[in-house]
Amino acid sequence: MKTPINDDLLLDTFDLKLLTALQNNALATNQELGDLVHLSGSQVSRRVQRLHANGLIRQYTALLDAQLLGLTVRAITAVSLLRHGGDEGRAFEAAIQDMPEVLACDSVTGEADYILQIVAANLADLSDSVLRRLTALEGVSSIRSNLVLQRIKSSTELPLQHLSRNSGQARVAKLVS
Structure with a gap:
């Protein structure tokens, strides 16, 4: 179980937009992400590396279609x-x-x-x-x-709206294993 520690990680609106975009498409290039959030590819790369290093991005994965694979x-x-x-x-x-x-x-x-x-x-x-x-x-x-008769909703995307603040920055407790 992950437990919060005292050090806080500051996330700004660019970080939140990047996290949202990556949840939607983890294969997006830094340039594509930069175009979405209005940053350069190199700025996106640094931010994504920081988010990964701080544990906010755990892994990148492919979501397979269970029905098409016969898991009905x-x-x-x-x-x-x-x-x-x-x-x-x-x-x-x-x-x-x-x-x-x-x-x-x-x-x-x-x-x-x-x-x-x-x-x-x-x-x-x-x-x-x-x-x-x-x-x-x-x-x-x-x-x-x-x-399960019918799946009504399925998502792997976490809601991030609670992290938004009027100041444009959000504080998130950094998690450690």
Whole structure:
């Protein structure tokens, strides 16, 4: 988990525009980004390097189309453990790392201990390869899955409006691992 430290990182409107543009198209060249935010390519390069060095940009990635790749079944799965935390929690979290079908796993409050986003090629794959493996994990007390009928919204872009200030600068707590 990342924790804020005392040093603040100042972001100006150019930085926020660059972050927004990169979320939309990580392949944009420095010149293309510069044209969007009205800076030179070299200024953009320095700013992007600084944003990357400070951890605001973690990585660049390609978003693949699950449907076109034959991963047509999506499930939101709630998992409860006999005892949350301790060895059972660590063992569950370690096992999830080896399941590529699990796209996301969040530890949550409420009735379940974890919420998983799972993809599979079909219902048999979901049931046989994923849910059976989850059920077999030591300490798992219940699994409840909901199949996704239709995705209404999907985005990887983080909202940045809360960082804008009338002064044209925003303070962001720098994060460290």
